Amino acid sequence: MTAPRLVLAYSGGLDTSVAIRWLAEQKGYEVVACAIDVGQVGADGGAEEMERVRRRALDCGAVDAVVVDARNEFADDFVGPAIAANTLYMGKYPLVSALSRPLITRHLVRVARETGAAAIGHGCTGKGNDQVRFEVTAMAIAPDIVVEAPIREWGLSRDAAIVWAQERDIPVQVKTHSPYSIDENLWGRTAECGILEDPWESPPEEVFARSVALADAPDEPEELTLTFADGLPVAVDGKELDLARLIAEVDRRAGAHGVGRIDMVEDRLVGIKSREIYECPGALTILTAHRDLEDLCLEQELAQEKRGLEGRYAQLVYNGLWFSPLKKALDAFVAVSQRYVSGEVRMGLYKGSAWVAGRRSPIGLYDHDLATYDASDRFDHTQAEGFVRLWGLPTKVWARRQGSL
Amino acid sequence: MTAPRLVLAYSGGLDTSVAIRWLAEQKGYEVVACAIDVGQVGADGGAEEMERVRRRALDCGAVDAVVVDARNEFADDFVGPAIAANTLYMGKYPLVSALSRPLITRHLVRVARETGAAAIGHGCTGKGNDQVRFEVTAMAIAPDIVVEAPIREWGLSRDAAIVWAQERDIPVQVKTHSPYSIDENLWGRTAECGILEDPWESPPEEVFARSVALADAPDEPEELTLTFADGLPVAVDGKELDLARLIAEVDRRAGAHGVGRIDMVEDRLVGIKSREIYECPGALTILTAHRDLEDLCLEQELAQEKRGLEGRYAQLVYNGLWFSPLKKALDAFVAVSQRYVSGEVRMGLYKGSAWVAGRRSPIGLYDHDLATYDASDRFDHTQAEGFVRLWGLPTKVWARRQGSL
Amino acid sequence: MTAPRLVLAYSGGLDTSVAIRWLAEQKGYEVVACAIDVGQVGADGGAEEMERVRRRALDCGAVDAVVVDARNEFADDFVGPAIAANTLYMGKYPLVSALSRPLITRHLVRVARETGAAAIGHGCTGKGNDQVRFEVTAMAIAPDIVVEAPIREWGLSRDAAIVWAQERDIPVQVKTHSPYSIDENLWGRTAECGILEDPWESPPEEVFARSVALADAPDEPEELTLTFADGLPVAVDGKELDLARLIAEVDRRAGAHGVGRIDMVEDRLVGIKSREIYECPGALTILTAHRDLEDLCLEQELAQEKRGLEGRYAQLVYNGLWFSPLKKALDAFVAVSQRYVSGEVRMGLYKGSAWVAGRRSPIGLYDHDLATYDASDRFDHTQAEGFVRLWGLPTKVWARRQGSL
Amino acid sequence: MTAPRLVLAYSGGLDTSVAIRWLAEQKGYEVVACAIDVGQVGADGGAEEMERVRRRALDCGAVDAVVVDARNEFADDFVGPAIAANTLYMGKYPLVSALSRPLITRHLVRVARETGAAAIGHGCTGKGNDQVRFEVTAMAIAPDIVVEAPIREWGLSRDAAIVWAQERDIPVQVKTHSPYSIDENLWGRTAECGILEDPWESPPEEVFARSVALADAPDEPEELTLTFADGLPVAVDGKELDLARLIAEVDRRAGAHGVGRIDMVEDRLVGIKSREIYECPGALTILTAHRDLEDLCLEQELAQEKRGLEGRYAQLVYNGLWFSPLKKALDAFVAVSQRYVSGEVRMGLYKGSAWVAGRRSPIGLYDHDLATYDASDRFDHTQAEGFVRLWGLPTKVWARRQGSL
Secondary structure: OOOOEEEEEOOOOHHHHHHHHHHHHHHOOEEEEEEEEOOOOOOOOHHHHHHHHHHHHHHOOOOEEEEEEOHHHHHHHHHHHHHHOOOOEOOOEOOHHHHHHHHHHHHHHHHHHHHOOOEEEOOOOOOOOHHHHHHHHHHHHOOOOEEEOHHHHHOOOHHHHHHHHHHOOOOOOOOOOOOOEEEEEOOEEEEEOHHHHOOOOOOOHHHOOOOOOHHHOOOOOEEEEEEEEOOEEEEEOOEEOOHHHHHHHHHHHHHOOOOOEEEEEEEOOOOOEEEEEEEOHHHHHHHHHHHHHHHHHOOHHHHHHHHHHHHHHHHHHHOOOOOOHHHHHHHHHHHHHHOOOOEEEEEEEEOOEEEEEEEEOOOOOOOHHHHOOOOOOOOOOHHHHHHHHHHHHHHHHHHHHHOOO | OOOOEEEEEOOOOHHHHHHHHHHHHHHOOEEEEEEEEOOOOOOOOHHHHHHHHHHHHHHOOOOEEEEEEOHHHHHHHHHHHHHHOOOOEOOOEOOHHHHHHHHHHHHHHHHHHHHOOOEEEOOOOOOOOHHHHHHHHHHHHOOOOEEEOHHHHHOOOHHHHHHHHHHOOOOOOOOOOOOOEEEEEOOEEEEEOHHHHOOOOOOOHHHOOOOOOHHHOOOOOEEEEEEEEOOEEEEEOOEEOOHHHHHHHHHHHHHOOOOOEEEEEEEOOOOOEEEEEEEOHHHHHHHHHHHHHHHHHOOHHHHHHHHHHHHHHHHHHHOOOOOOHHHHHHHHHHHHHHOOOOEEEEEEEEOOEEEEEEEEOOOOOOOHHHHOOOOOOOOOOHHHHHHHHHHHHHHHHHHHHHOOO | OOOOEEEEEOOOOHHHHHHHHHHHHHHOOEEEEEEEEOOOOOOOOHHHHHHHHHHHHHHOOOOEEEEEEOHHHHHHHHHHHHHHOOOOEOOOEOOHHHHHHHHHHHHHHHHHHHHOOOEEEOOOOOOOOHHHHHHHHHHHHOOOOEEEOHHHHHOOOHHHHHHHHHHOOOOOOOOOOOOOEEEEEOOEEEEEOHHHHOOOOOOOHHHOOOOOOHHHOOOOOEEEEEEEEOOEEEEEOOEEOOHHHHHHHHHHHHHOOOOOEEEEEEEOOOOOEEEEEEEOHHHHHHHHHHHHHHHHHOOHHHHHHHHHHHHHHHHHHHOOOOOOHHHHHHHHHHHHHHOOOOEEEEEEEEOOEEEEEEEEOOOOOOOHHHHOOOOOOOOOOHHHHHHHHHHHHHHHHHHHHHOOO | OOOOEEEEEOOOOHHHHHHHHHHHHHHOOEEEEEEEEOOOOOOOOHHHHHHHHHHHHHHOOOOEEEEEEOHHHHHHHHHHHHHHOOOOEOOOEOOHHHHHHHHHHHHHHHHHHHHOOOEEEOOOOOOOOHHHHHHHHHHHHOOOOEEEOHHHHHOOOHHHHHHHHHHOOOOOOOOOOOOOEEEEEOOEEEEEOHHHHOOOOOOOHHHOOOOOOHHHOOOOOEEEEEEEEOOEEEEEOOEEOOHHHHHHHHHHHHHOOOOOEEEEEEEOOOOOEEEEEEEOHHHHHHHHHHHHHHHHHOOHHHHHHHHHHHHHHHHHHHOOOOOOHHHHHHHHHHHHHHOOOOEEEEEEEEOOEEEEEEEEOOOOOOOHHHHOOOOOOOOOOHHHHHHHHHHHHHHHHHHHHHOOO
8 A cells, every 4th residue: 555645835945855754754644845936036036946856856755746837817817906906914914925825825735636636735834824825725626635734743843853954854944044034026025033123123124135224225206107907007117027027026126225124013823923024026016006007997886895894805805815715806807897997007106115106097086078178168066065964964964863862 | 133143163264255255245144254164274483374264254344253273172072083983085085174064064063053153064066075075964963944146056166266256346366376276274284276186296396394305304213202092192202192293293303304294195075186286294103103003003803994994994084984973983993903003113204105114012912931942932823723724624625625626 | 950869767657748748848858768667567468557657758758768678687687686785775775776777877878878868867866766777877977968856956845746747738647646656566566655754653565566465464484495596596496587576476475474664764866865665575585595595605714704785786776876997896805705506595585574494505514424423523622621721811911911991 | 730721612412511521531631611691592591591500510520610691781882783784695594603602712711711611612523614713713712722622522422422431420401402403593593404405395393482373373463663773773662672682572563473584595605605594583684674774864875885885794703703903994895874864664574474564764865855756746857867877878888889889
């Protein structure tokens, strides 16, 4: 009888490297390592680094190791809908990790199906959100697959894990250890732990990798024009780019002005508040432009309801329910709204700020001749009196009968 | 028989100056002019300017003219609740004018009662939001009072109004005419009209009065610590100030760094989109700090529901329903939440940005020993597995039965 | 030069009969009368009655008169979506008139286009909701068409209108006058006015036409099984029927048991409360069954969000925004949810009640082996402890830090 | 050293009877049994039955046993707010058990404090909602107390528990075993298990105890008038009653007409759907009347927002968060709304139906002279045109620019 197989989400770091051996020793699995490129190693040169990760998995005892370049898939299937829904958890965080987890799980399941594995695994602890995202995604797309969480189950400290690995000659990298826990993809970068756990202290400059310090940002503002079609950015300064490349380009240019840093106290699904540092130059710039274009293009009742649903949407994704019936229904709502969101937004970038400097659209609902106070005014002012009287009528009746209560 | 009296909201500008005479000629009113200081002339020196306004009203034909210093009342009764509710219309605009209109109407009604007037009046056109705010407020607090809207009813262009005034020797000021329509109080400043009516064009620097241009902002960041008690800011850098003074102080310091400019396309209640430029250095700085402190202090279910209601709250106020039963009920909800919002927020100010550099609270819900990944971790990781399994159970059952639909 | 043409929504009653002549005399229109059959004259024999209505229009001076049998269109395009969204205004009223007005307006516009008319007209007063529905629908689907509201503009009392008609030999029917104002279609029947305007008084039995008095209802309950596919009822007791016929059948059978009476005080868009009597045997029976089947078939997060949106949906339709971008987006949300709503519901009917006696679905999410407390229990009780601990954790932290506030 | 003490919620049934011994044997606790009367044994004669329960606890090995008559406390502190918020989970279930659990937990904690116990316990399994309500309430009001769940932890089947009890001579009652799991208090009665687990089958008549079968209901309707003050019912047919007695009276009279049966498929917090049978004659009658009076008394914007929040409120309570900051904030919102809810509602009762036959209020917002179509009409119809035009303006602009998309 052969050993059961498990496909492990593999990052190349200490935790998942020791997990390969632990899953074999403790659970009897043959581990297939699966490393997914969602843009964590930058727009260029990723292939080489991903190959290094792949080989490390084999060195650590994986029976097989595969690398998937999922950058376009990530941009198109996950970041695109997040842009359309202006996805910001708690109004602030563009959901970097929460967007990649369902994609990674989808690949783990695919590889499991292809290699005859009945299980998948992830390297999350019991305290974060990512365990939820991996496992609930698996329940949604492969409800019968087994999910292993070796790090959560094992409960080993970092130091103990290093000793455990050294005893077994597992070639883990320990010298390049960062004091922070980092996750990264083309939509942004996250950091927690260490000194960041004191929310009164500013994050040290060393935490950041994709945005310059304000003091080092250029002394001249820069302008960047984003073109949107049906709610998605399709061109930068008139140059068409596929979404993955467009995000990388905007990220680079906005980051060069120190744009994109987020410092927040966050509510985790598992019931605790944590302090998080995010770095999302491209995401914040694109979302700011997108929201502004919506203000120009969306009819006001639709706009208002959509703003209300966006919080729910972000929460849903944050909580691991990307593949869920409510998410599908919300996507359908959002998709209708995005038919109307096409046009251009001029963004200013300077010293940490990304602001809208102008917007226009061939299908925008701003009507100069209705809005203007100059001679071309087409608005019928006499209708206003009737409107105001009936608008206020419920309040007036209330005031007469109950105003003193 | 004596002429009926009307109390007119008087600004000293062209429109309300000619309205005094028009109301007398066309409607037979004796007009009492009422000028309210809500901070539009700055923290200091307001009294002298307000006295000039008062005398101009008399010169224009008012039978009486009164000035009210309502700065503290405005801060305490109107801006305070707006801070507590993080009031931003469309997520962007801190509701400068919408907050002052109900206060002004309250004083118009009070003066009407005191002077035996059965009517009040405002100088709004039929196209803006302010007509709604004046009139619906009146319906709410004095449902039997008559409200006149001479400018809306008259429909005269600016040039025609000047000729009309000159024919009658009404001493209107015409040379200092701004191309923009401005409203201002201690919570911010609004500008519309002229070149601003093209939403693709950036506002010219001359539009702004309370914030320096980014290029002119200091090259060094500044830090400012706000202390909150029960949801309201009570001290700046440890120095206690009443709310009106505190806002003015933060406004001055944030404006000196170019903070507070808002450029947006806005949905008016009367059904049109308009392009608006706001300048709110103090408001944006305070609201950013307040929201951040809430993230530290509010339990997550409450925080999430409150965020959902804030949009409704802002819309309600924008739409003139400050004095309404729904507003009372929302205020009661917000008031409970603010019991938990006390602490300090360190704000960074630099080149147009106001960011949170740190936050702390003796009653904050961030618990280092739960959140940390270091040795003091008190979180029970073994509970997570059960949690995740049940959290995902509805999705899993859905996937089994309906996942393919 | 020929007279301009107008297409008038014609019911055959006094108001629209005199409006034909008034529009000709006062506004110079040639009036084309358009009578739409949306089920108001019952499932059978409608054609004959509609032909009588058509001839009356010609007798009253219309230059042309057309009859449209829109019963299937009404059921499929308007009632179907309303079922999917469980549309009940204020949680009570299935929106009888509000559903037919956009359909009627769509036909008025179509006939106008076909007959070269640049205007349409309706017979509503200025106090009800229907004026809004006609006019806003026209703005949405034909923003350049002129809409005339002769009754609202004219402001004549009923008695004066009769005199006016008699002076002109307009053959209006005056003897069959009901003390109530009635509207009717296949989804229900509405009544207002007269004694109904005292909300403390029960409606007299004569108000009702589609449901028997409870005392006259059969002494034996009846069962009726509805089959739903993708959210719509498709069969009664196993017999497939198109939607219009199915509604008529359920309406007849439920009405025979006295089901379907609604007595409510309602908030109109124009700012007043009115007392309304509705009679909707089929609508209430179908909606009760549909909601119950959703409880069986919808995943709980989706179900909860949908319930929240249903109130907004009903309000939107009530307020005349059937053809609006928000309605389109909500329909897309609802459509996704309805993929999961298929199965059967057994309804009991007796003495005014329609209740669910049982429900089943091949894709229902009720899982006996998870739900049961008997020996086949597959639920893992040990997961519950972890779940409860983390579920309560935010409350626990709150209690420790803030519970006393 | 003495044994630690635990206060157990004791019902007198098999589970909690064996739990007394199990907690002693397995966990070393001295158990204090606490039986709370929340109306489960009827309005009268409860004291005697509760005393029997108390003595049984002692017979089963409790070191002490206390009985608490909490009927008025339950009505005033728990049912009252639930009425004010029209609390119906999923729009259907008045939350019978969910309302009593926080009260019971509050008494367990109180008795624990008084008797020096550091732990409390409940007899719930791991599959239901009640475990959550007990434990989260404890976290909220006594975050440091230990909560034991012996039945969940033990995992014994009913038959095994009986054997276990007989081996130890624990005097459990086994012959009167119902095939259903029942919970009951003055607000209603719940039943699950057995044949009820097939949601296609109607519940057998034997399930019900507080409502007669429709066939046995009187052949004459009955009328019952409820008087409300500030949102709470205070009198029946003009006779003032405290809330607990009033509920019992309405429950009895409505139940005699077969009113109050609820048959639903319900979404549990722990992720499963269950089929539930509730019997709530008084609750449904009172809630129907209360909602109707709100339609008469609440201004429409407030009414609409309140309806939206009611679903959240019910969910919160269902999910065990009665003592939570969000619940406090929602209660404050609701309390403001209830200032306006006073008046009388006439209810009809007949053959399973409870309907509103009339309503009136000295502070109702129905204004006959505004609503009427007769000669006393005070509504200004000419204002309607302006209102409709501006109301539809956003749709019109949308239609012109985007209507074809």
